[in-house]
Every structure is written in C-alpha cells, then in structure tokens.
Amino acid sequence: MEKVYLDNAATTRIRPEVLACMQEGMEHFYGNPSSTHSFGRAARARIEKARKEIARILNAHPSEIIFTSGGTEADNMALFGAVRDLGVTRIITSKVEHHAVLHTVEYLEKEYGTEVAYVQLDAGGSADPDHLQALLEDPDKKTLVSLMHVNNEVGSITDMDAVAALCKAHGALLHTDAVQSVGHWEWDLENTPVDFLAASAHKFHGPKGVGFLFQRKSHMTTPLIHGGEQERGHRAGTESFHNIIGLEKAFTMAYEDLDKEREQVSAIKNYFMEEVKKAVPGVAFNGWGDHPGKSTYTLVNVRLPLPPAKADMLLFQLDLKGIACSRGSACQSGSQTGSHVLRELLSGEALQQPSLRFSFSVYTTREEIDHVVGVLREFAGS
Numbered sequence: 477m478e479k480v481y482l483d484n485a486a487t488t489r490i491r492p493e494v495l496a497c498m499q500e501g502m503e504h505f506y507g508n509p510s511s512t513h514s515f516g517r518a519a520r521a522r523i524e525k526a527r528k529e530i531a532r533i534l535n536a537h538p539s540e541i542i543f544t545s546g547g548t549e550a551d552n553m554a555l556f557g558a559v560r561d562l563g564v565t566r567i568i569t570s571k572v573e574h575h576a577v578l579h580t581v582e583y584l585e586k587e588y589g590t591e592v593a594y595v596q597l598d599a600g601g602s603a604d605p606d607h608l609q610a611l612l613e614d615p616d617k618k619t620l621v622s623l624m625h626v627n628n629e630v631g632s633i634t635d636m637d638a639v640a641a642l643c644k645a646h647g648a649l650l651h652t653d654a655v656q657s658v659g660h661w662e663w664d665l666e667n668t669p670v671d672f673l674a675a676s677a678h679k680f681h682g683p684k685g686v687g688f689l690f691q692r693k694s695h696m697t698t699p700l701i702h703g704g705e706q707e708r709g710h711r712a713g714t715e716s717f718h719n720i721i722g723l724e725k726a727f728t729m730a731y732e733d734l735d736k737e738r739e740q741v742s743a744i745k746n747y748f749m750e751e752v753k754k755a756v757p758g759v760a761f762n763g764w765g766d767h768p769g770k771s772t773y774t775l776v777n778v779r780l781p782l783p784p785a786k787a788d789m790l791l792f793q794l795d796l797k798g799i800a801c802s803r804g805s806a807c808q809s810g811s812q813t814g815s816h817v818l819r820e821l822l823s824g825e826a827l828q829q830p831s832l833r834f835s836f837s838v839y840t841t842r843e844e845i846d847h848v849v850g851v852l853r854e855f856a857g858s
Contacts, residue, residue: 557697
C-alpha cells in the first residue's frame with residue numbers, strides 16, 4: 477500500500493542533514509553546557525553559535541533568543557511574562573488562535589483578572605484591522621495583542637507589519653505565535669516591531685521538543701521555569717543540546733533554500749487544488765485557501781460536499797488507504813467538539829460538511845497528490 481504523508485502542519489519529516497548533525501553532536505559534545513571544564517565549554521560554545529545564527533537570520537540580537545521545549549512553552553512564557561512582569565492588564569487576541577494561546581489567556585483571565593478582548597475576523601479568518609484599531613483606542617489599559625501570523629488549521633495570513641504598526645502607534649505590546657510561519661516565511665525583527673515571537677523546530681524539518689522565544693530586549697520577563705541560570709537566567713533546566721543544534725541546522729537550511737522550496741511547495745499545493753476541483757465537483761476551500769496572497773503555500777483546508785453520515789468515515793477511509801492528513805489541528809484530533817477555528821468561520825450546512833487539512837512539504841510529490849485525489853474522487857462518488 478502506498479503511504480502518503482500530507483500532515484506537515486502537524487509535524488514534518490526531519491531532514492537527513494539535521495539528523496546527522498544531531499548524532500554528531502551527541503557523540504562529540506556530551507559535556508553539560510553549564511560545566512566550566514573544556515567539555516562543558518565546548519557544548520556551551522556550540523549552543524551560543526546556534527543562538528547567534530538564528531538571531532542573524534531573524535535580524536535580532538542573540539540575547540533575545542531563548543531556547544524552549546517548543547511553541548507551547550514559548551507562548552506561555554510570553555503571555556505569563558507580559559501579565560506578571562510587564563503590567564499588562566488586557567490581552568487582545570482572536571478566537572481562532574492555537575489553544576496554546578487561547579487556554580493560557582483563559583487561565584490568565586481567571587487567575588489574574590486579566591481582561592480579554594477578541595478581535596473580529598474577516599471571512600477568511602484574518603484579524604479585522606479596523607476592529608483591532610478600535611479595541612486599541614483605550615489608552616488607560618496596558619495591552620498585549622496576541623495574534624498568530626499563519627493560522628495552523630486554514631492557513632490564513634495576518635499582516636503582522638500592519639498589526640505591529642497599530643500596536644506601536646497605541647503603545648501596545650505584540651506577541652505572535654509564528655509556529656506555522658517560521659521556516660517558511662521571512663522575518664525581519666529589526667523592522668517588524670514584534671515584542672514576542674514563538675517558533676518550533678518540528679514544523680520546518682527539525683526535531684520535536686525544541687523551539688525558541690524571541691523576546692525583545694526592552695521587554696524581558698522573569699522565568700516561567702525556575703531552577704538554574706541556564707538561558708541567561710530566562711529558562712532553567714539543562715539545555716537539550718542535540719535538539720538545539722538540530723533546530724539551528726533545520727533553521728539555516730530552511731532559509732538557505734527558502735525561495736526555491738517555496739516555489740516547489742506552492743506548485744504542489746496549486747496542483748492539488750486544481751486536481752481536487754476537477755475530481756470532486758462542489759469542493760470548497762476554507763479560509764483564504766484559494767487566495768494565494770492571503771493564505772500560506774504550505775497547507776489548504778478542504779471542505780467536501782458530503783452528507784454527515786458519510787463524512788464520519790472519511791478520515792478512517794483515507795487512513796486505510798495510507799493517507800495521512802488532519803481534521804483540524806493534530807492537537808485537536810482526539811476531540812469530539814470539532815474545530816474551534818471552523819466554528820468561527822462556517823455555519824449551517826457548510827459546518828456540517830467534512831473539512832480536512834492537507835499540508836505539504838518539499839518531500840511531497842505529484843504522484844502522491846494523484847493518489848490522494850483518486851481516493852477522494854472514489855469516496856465522493858461512491
């Protein structure tokens with residue numbers, strides 16, 4: 477049976493070069509980076525090299541890069557730190573954020589009394605800039621805006637330059653969950669005044685269990701995890717050395733070939749969409765899926781014109797055929813409540829129809845797309 481992996485928004489296949497880099501690191505740099513002997517100093521120097529290289533590509537200062545266990549921890553660090561240390565009393569976010577943001581904001585509202593406001597969305601799920609500006613007009617509340625750059629379920633893009641300009645004009649801090657963006661889109665943090673940015677290595681062909689938080693020097697916070705003085709006192713715990721150097725390798729490779737790989741993956745996504753439209757009449761794309769300037773090239777959320785009874789079997793049938801995709805995000809796959817993102821964007825019959833997220837990478841081939849489209853054609857027509 478042919479196996480086809482189209483769930484790259486959940487996690488990506490690790491690059492062979494990244495795996496080799498990590499194996500070499502574990503073999504030769506096994507000293508504790510906090511130790512003062514030569515073994516520890518060698519490991520420390522390698523971690524700092526990774527920090528400097530990531531900062532260089534992002535146009536940031538190395539001291540602003542804090543290594544974490546992934547995007548969820550980075551989001552939590554930013555949100556808790558803003559409320560606890562920076563005097564934030566109000567958070568403006570949206571109802572289509574990842575639950576790493578939404579559940580944290582709900583906790584801060586309950587335990588810290590933080591006011592929470594939700595910005596209105598346009599038809600594709602991007603933040604409405606006029607409503608955001610209206611929410612920012614209140615000058616008496618120290619505000620943090622938390623909006624993701626690329627939505628992880630439908631792929632809609634928020635114009636972070638415009639959001640950052642609005643926040644700066646109104647004296648608000650800005651946090652972005654850029655987990656679906658970093659490694660696929662350029663970031664210039666010197667010229668885009670984001671205060672906090674979260675990233676995760678396994679979304680751009682790196683290892684799981686490692687990411688980073690960009691935290692602007694002017695808005696540093698105290699640790700979320702207490703203990704030793706690792707990460708310049710911002711994040712306690714012995715650094716996961718092999719994961720950090722794997723993160724750096726995946727990060728540098730992503731940006732070395734970004735234009736070439738974006739063109740390649742964009743062509744695959746466009747081919748998939750055209751073939752699906754031919755194979756399944758009445759198919760639709762959620763969010764801004766069929767608007768290239770408004771949606772990421774890495775994924776598309778497809779809504780199929782099938783009755784609910786048949787829809788219940790769709791994901792199961794695809795899995796039987798060796799096809800991996802998602803109904804919403806991987807973090808939600810075990811939930812019976814459905815996608816919180818689609819509930820905000822769809823209603824009525826459209827919400828009852830099955831929606832699947834297909835996400836692509838440089839390893840995706842046209843032959844794999846043909847196999848997936850053939851299965852969808854067969855299932856929709858049976």
